Amino acid sequence: MSISLQNIRLAYGSRTLLENVSADIPAATLTAFLGRNGTGKSSLLHAIAGLNKVSEGEIRLCGRPLAALEAKQLAATVSFVATDKLRIANLTCEQMVALGRAPYTDWLGRMRETDRAAVRRALETVGLTDYAAKTMDTLSDGECQRAMIARALAQDTPVILLDEPTAFLDLPNRYAMVSLLARLARDEGKCVLFSTHDLEIALSHCDAVLLIDTPQLRHIPASEVASSGAIERLFAGSGVTYDPAAKRLRPAER
Template structure:
């Protein structure tokens, strides 16, 4: 398995978010991470990336614990696209994407021809090849998000994590981005895990859905998640309900 959580406990201050959670995320799969606000989606992604340690338990990436991996090995194993809007005014897109090659370049960061080919291939994969020399301050949110995903692809890691990559996009661009992630997972054999509030996208385009219902994590194939009742329980007690037919949340 590309990501293995073994008896993980996550906390934020004194509050326990996840307790004794175990789960396995397969390669060549796209998994959506869903849950209410404040339940630990970003905290879990950061723990998997090794940016914030878990209170208890073990995270394994491609069969090795985070503790076993050197910083360079970790950078070659997992890439992370954060939720922040990125605007790097003085760098062309291809230079931003080239930052993903840092784990493989020499100590002065000089790119080889092979690295440049990987950078251009990553831009082409996300449909941004024609934007190589554009700067990000002249691009839309959707275009910028594609560039950051290209950087993760150039990093050439088997595991890619994304924190709410569709947050700033309109509905057509949300679907387009999710379709892109699905294609990359299947064709490039990546294990991609991303957090989202878009239930329809999660249930219609993803291979699996991981649902945080504090302090538990339920991980199921998307179709099984629809039938499981977990989503209905997530909204129990709120003035909303999950419509399985349309895969959306409706106000009562």
């Protein structure tokens, strides 16, 4: 499995977010990470990326314990696209994507032809070849998000994690973004896990859903979500109901 969570306990201060949860996420799949605000989606993504630690249990990436991976090995195994946008005026789109090659360059960061080819290929994959010379502060939100994904592609890792990649995008760009992630998973063989609140888009494009229902975590094939009752339980008492036919949440009737 590309990502294996084994008996994980995740806490925030004195509050337990997840208790004794396990899940296995294979390669070549797109998985949406769903849950209400404050339930630990970002915290767990950061833990899988090696940016913070779980309280108990073990995370394994591509069969190896996360804790045993050295920094360079970790950087060659998992890439992480955060919600932050890099709006640096003097940094071109191509230069930002080239940062993904850091695990493979020498100590001076010198790029070889294989590195430059990886950057060009990443820009082409996300449709930003014509934007290579543009500075990051001139890109739209959607273009900036695609550039961040291109950086992850240039990093050439088997596991890609994204925290709310569709946030702040309009509806057409949200669909385009998740379609791109699905293509990366299926055509490139990547294990792609992303957190989102876009339930309809997630269920129509993803292979599976990772669902936090504190303190539990459920890994459900997308085709079984409607019949599982998991979404209805998750949002019970929240003022919305789940319409399985439309695969979307609607305001609850009064």
